[in-house]
Amino acid sequence: VAAVRKLIFIVLLIIFGALLVYGIAAGGFDETFSNGGML
Amino acid sequence: LRRRIVQLIALLSTNSYFPALSAGGFYQGPLKGVCVPVLNCYACPLAWGSCPIGALQHFIIIRSLPLYLLGILGLVGLFVGRWPCGWLCPFGWFQDVLYKIRLPKFSAPDWLRHLKFVFLIGLVGVVAYATYEPWFCKICPAGTLEAGLPWMLFKVRGSLFAEGMNFVTWLFGWKMLILAGVVLLSAMMRRPFCRFVCPLGALLGLTNKFSVLKLGSDLDTCAIAYARGSDFEKCASCRYCSEHCPMHLKVPEQIGSVDCIRCMECTSYGSVFWGMRLRPLHHIAKSDVPHAALEPEPGGDA
Numbered sequence: 001v002a003a004v005r006k007l008i009f010i011v012l013l014i015i016f017g018a019l020l021v022y023g024i025a026a027g028g029f030d031e032t033f034s035n036g037g038m039l
Numbered sequence: 040l041r042r043r044i045v046q047l048i049a050l051l052s053t054n055s056y057f058p059a060l061s062a063g064g065f066y067q068g069p070l071k072g073v074c075v076p077v078l079n080c081y082a083c084p085l086a087w088g089s090c091p092i093g094a095l096q097h098f099i100i101i102r103s104l105p106l107y108l109l110g111i112l113g114l115v116g117l118f119v120g121r122w123p124c125g126w127l128c129p130f131g132w133f134q135d136v137l138y139k140i141r142l143p144k145f146s147a148p149d150w151l152r153h154l155k156f157v158f159l160i161g162l163v164g165v166v167a168y169a170t171y172e173p174w175f176c177k178i179c180p181a182g183t184l185e186a187g188l189p190w191m192l193f194k195v196r197g198s199l200f201a202e203g204m205n206f207v208t209w210l211f212g213w214k215m216l217i218l219a220g221v222v223l224l225s226a227m228m229r230r231p232f233c234r235f236v237c238p239l240g241a242l243l244g245l246t247n248k249f250s251v252l253k254l255g256s257d258l259d260t261c262a263i264a265y266a267r268g269s270d271f272e273k274c275a276s277c278r279y280c281s282e283h284c285p286m287h288l289k290v291p292e293q294i295g296s297v298d299c300i301r302c303m304e305c306t307s308y309g310s311v312f313w314g315m316r317l318r319p320l321h322h323i324a325k326s327d328v329p330h331a332a333l334e335p336e337p338g339g340d341a
Binding site: 008009015017018021022023024026 | 106109110113114117249
């Protein structure tokens with residue numbers, strides 16, 4: 001069970017890490033910054 | 040007390056752009072692109088970062104996949120689940136403080152907890168997509184408190200009075216009404232906004248199931264029973280832990296639920312432990328916490 005948990009953790013870590021890196025590379029960081037319309 | 044200190048440090052560290060107080064603007068540097076994992080309004084004059092729910096609506100409105108945002112929230116959730124709600128969120132802290140006001144306390148039906156998913160999917164998702172407007176931000180009481188009120192107070196000063204009064208629209212009145220309602224409810228029940236409304240709490244709560252930080256229970260090691268001289272030291276279902284839970288959860292039954300904010304209050308009494316999923320749980324020695332059981336019970340029938 002512990003090994004499965006570690007495996008799930010590593011898989012999710014890779015998925016979310018990839019989302020973050022790809023999101024920033026795709027301009028997500030700048031797009032978030034441009035949300036001044038909320039004001 | 041430790042949690043209060045961390046909440047205060049978090050509040051100050053994410054809202055410390057003090058030049059805004061004199062200049063009257065708000066921070067718009069590169070750090071604003073970073074989403075903090077709490078409900079901290081983008082438009083707060085003192086805020087360094089962005090609110091993830093505001094950013095999520097923004098991504099939905101511009102028809103862009105919120106990959107960056109999912110990455111941040113996913114990583115935070117993967118490690119600590121909903122822990123930021125309990126330890127970092129300024130609006131959570133605000134509700135914790137309000138609950139200390141001496142007003143009649145009451146509870147609400149448990150099914151209301153599901154409403155936050157209606158707000159998440161309905162208002163943050165569908166309505167923002169359909170109307171091209173961030174409607175949750177427009178009614179968010181955290182935004183009103185952190186941004187709407189400071190902006191209005193700044194605008195109505197001196198020569199800017201007329202401009203400031205333009206700021207007070209029907210929408211502003213509606214926001215103030217909602218904020219007043221949340222303030223009143225927060226003084227009478229535990230964290231109503233976090234429990235019933237917060238879409239960020241709903242999102243992060245989903246990660247409670249698989250987060251590395253987790254809670255476990257051992258009903259044979261109750262410090263309350265130990266301090267009361269019980270022979271068996273087993274949980275006697277006195278509900279002392281539940282009465283002290285800021286989210287009004289049934290402890291230990293619901294410690295792993297979507298609503299658990301990992302505040303660790305219940306870990307002070309021995310039956311509930313925290314730990315990292317990849318390592319053994321951290322057990323608290325019973326002798327460290329018997330003072331907890333010596334406090335008067337909330338119901339007063341101890």
